[in-house]
Amino acid sequence: MGTFRLYTGSDGQGRIETIDIEKKSDWLKGLPTTQVSFSVWPVGRFLDWHPAPRRQFVIILQGQLEIGLGDGSKHVFGPGDARLVEDTTGQGHTTRVVSQVPVVTATIPLAQQ
DSSP states (O other), X not given: OOEEEEEEOTTSBEEEEEOOGGGOHHHHHOOOBOOOEEEEEOTTOEEEEEOOSSSEEEEEEESOEEEEOXXXXXXXXXXXXXXXXXXXXXXXXXXXXXXXXXXXXXXXXXXXX
């Protein structure tokens, strides 16, 4: 289980960084959100390059997702992993279900401030 941030670098490419949640006082206090929705992704589903539609947390409840970045790297996330997805501009990322079971996610958009 981990916490991560997916964002757009100055070159327009997606980047991932690990976040130490104990150092994120705003996360620990609570962030304004708008809703929560759950999704079930079938085994083998692939989404080609896309930016995030908005700033949102995506928490994996079941299965494993692979996120591909423009530098060719691939990052696998599993149950309990929480990603703050902020790559709303640029090339974005790819998403692939790599587990042998469907992926279940909870998506929580952040309120616009």
